[in-house]
Amino acid sequence: MRSSSLVALVGMALGAAAKTVNYDFDVSWVKANPDGSTDRDIIGINGAWPLPIIEVDKGDRLIVNVTNSLGDKSTSIHWHGMFQNGTNEMDGASMFTQCPIPPGSSFTYDFVVDQNGTYWYHCHTDYCYPDGYRQALIVHDASAPFADQYEEEIVITLADWYHDLQKDLSPKFMSLYNPTGAEPIPDSFLMNDGQNNQFNVKPNTTYLLRIINTADFIAQYFYIEGHNFTIVEVDGVYTEPQEADTLYIHIAQRYSVLLTTAASTDVNYKIVTVADQDLMDTVPSNLQLNNTNWLVLNSSAPLDQAVMTVETSDDLLPFDDFALVPSDGMALLPEPDIQINVTVYMVNLMTGFNYAELNNITYTAPKVPSLYTSLSSDELRTEELVYGEFTHPVVLGHNQVVEIILNNGDGGSHPFHLHGHNFQVINREPAYGPTFNSYLDGDPIGYDPSNHTDFPAIPIRRDVVVLPPQGFVVLRFVADNPGIWAFHCHIDWHMASGLAMTFVEAPELIPSRITIPDDHYAACAAGAVPTVGNAAANTEDYTDLSGQNAQPKDIPDGFTRRGEVAMAFSILSALLGIASLVYYGLVDLQRRPKEAPVARDSSSGEGEVSETAVAVPAKAE
Secondary structure (H helix, E strand, O other): OOOOHHHHHHHHHHHHHHHEEEEEEEEEEEEOOOOOOOOOEEEEEOOOOOOOOOOOOOOOOEEEEEEHHHHHHHEOEEEEOOOOOOHHHHHOOOOEEOOOOOOOOOOEEEEEEOOOOOOOEEEEOOOHHHOOEEHHHHHHHOOOOOOOOOEEEEEEEEEEEOOOOHHHHHHHOOOOOOOOOOOOOOOOOEEOOOOOOHHHHHHOOOEEEEEEEOOOOOOOOEEOOOOOOEHHHHHHEEEEEEOOOOEEOOOOOOEEEEEEEEOHHHHHHHHEEOOOHHHOEEEEEEEEOEEEEEEEEOOOOOOOOOOOOOOOHHOOOOOOOOOOOOOOOOOOOOOEEEEEEEEEEEEEOOOOOOOEEOEEOOOOOOOOHHHHHHOHHHHHHHOHHHHHHOEEEEEOOOOOOOEEEEEEEEOOOOEEEEEOOOEEEEEEOOOOOOOOOOOHHHHOOOOOOOOOOOOOOOOEEHHHOEEOOOOOEEEEEOOOOOOEEEEOOOOHHHOOOOOOEEEEEOOHHHHHHHHOOOOHHHHHHHHHOOOOOOOOOOOOOOOOOOOOOOOOOEEEOOHHHHHHHHHHHHHHHHHHHHHHHHHHHHHHHOOOOOOOOOOOOOOOOOOOOOOOOOOOOOOOO
16 A cells, blocks of 8 residues: 555655666565465565565656576566667567576666556566566556545555466476366465455545556456446556446456545455456366455454355456547547458467467567567568568558457457557457357457448557457557567467567667667576577578477378378278287187076166366355
8 A cells, every 4th residue: 555645745756857766686486375375486576575566656767687596497577568668678578679587697677667557567588477476567647637536555466376386387288188278277366465455444535546467367357345436547548537346357457446435434345356267278166266355444343255146257247448538538540551460379280289379370489589680680670581480570660550450269368468559449349248258159250341330539548458259359559669569468378379479660760779788688698599690590691590490380281191191001900900800709709619698697886977066256246
């Protein structure tokens, strides 16, 4: 909770000069037990976990010196939602804009926070942030439209939690024994990196709640019994006030809401979160999907658990973020200069593993970080070829209006995040509510540019959008931020299985805008990662991608010639085997002497198989 005195200080800083905020982060393994079940290794900072909340004012310079003391894995920090305009090298996405920071190395992030709102920071290297490496990043703005409407702030993070380390779960996820790509099921769900939180509040007082889903996999519903609230910000974009009683918050999404507490102190009010079971292939009977935390107005009153009376998440009707309107009134962008049309597929490739694809490409990291390829490619930096076939690169012209048509050929929802920008959400089907999963039983519905509903005149802007199951979203943004930017699903399992692509924005301007610090290059050298060359690290011929990291090949339609021959011999062998069994079986019958029949008294028992139906508890009546 942030005190009113601190808010007042922020207000006084409106006309003051921006300051520099410094942090020293020593990243190492620590022990913690956030759900009270079991101690486990967790990634901590400066020997502690939960990680520190970073708070700055709009316009501040943020410097974070990172030392990797993990010993057994590389790391990084992505400053989620920070545009990094002119500081693309500080974005923190490994192999997009930097080398991973290897054990024993140090690395400095240094950038100006010229924006406002609710953000977070997390590791962006392999399977990293679900082991606890994530926390809130708050940018205060005394000129916010609602700055004088609340007394205190409360930061709330939501997360799913695994009792096993990612290094133990990931080999089971990408495995021959998991051909459907079923994601590991979390063991519990957390709020502020714990459970059973008590937020002490005063009656009839307005608070600003900043709510962030920092989870790896599962979206959650959020509501407070006996209260409505007013949405005033999403993903760093201020909105016209909109009243709501329930939010659906997918991975990496953020909401700021104004909440005025009840006047009565007779009871404490339940903050209820419900995990979205539709994202899970199975729901274990011992998994508690709903959790209760409390707004405490009376320390003597009981802290009762929320009583759930409905059976499915469809009974929860969250506010539809598509209806939000940015308070700055930014109008619908004009017709696009470039259109990117991609479809999400979950497929098995020749390894037998399940991969995620955008069209027919599963993102495969290059041998040289894409930003470093751009800086070393000279006149070829504007050619998509040099960035590699399997990084799925798309070159965008400076200040082009870009339209992304994102279709979903999968039966699960996907929270897509764009680095370096937010985007207008101009079309989406289906909407939140009872129809959100209505396409699951039919064929995917793709976007038809010749037959669509009218686009909103002032569309909502976000940096994470929910792609509905077997539906679509249409997004627009202006390519006004030269650099290398990732566009990817924020479910970490899906990112690891390839659900990402690379936007190479105004590459001709990158050399004049971006300078790589010496300690960034030193981290590459310590990890033996090349810093010049194309995606294959070829410095002699940038058009030669021989040896690039490549995705597994597709499983051929039908059989290859080798497969046809193998199948023919298999069938022949099977037929010969059956013929042999029949022949020798008949011979044996002819030779066997007749025997008197034997009476057999047999009895059999009937076993019962029971199934435990796991209902998703939802909002109390």
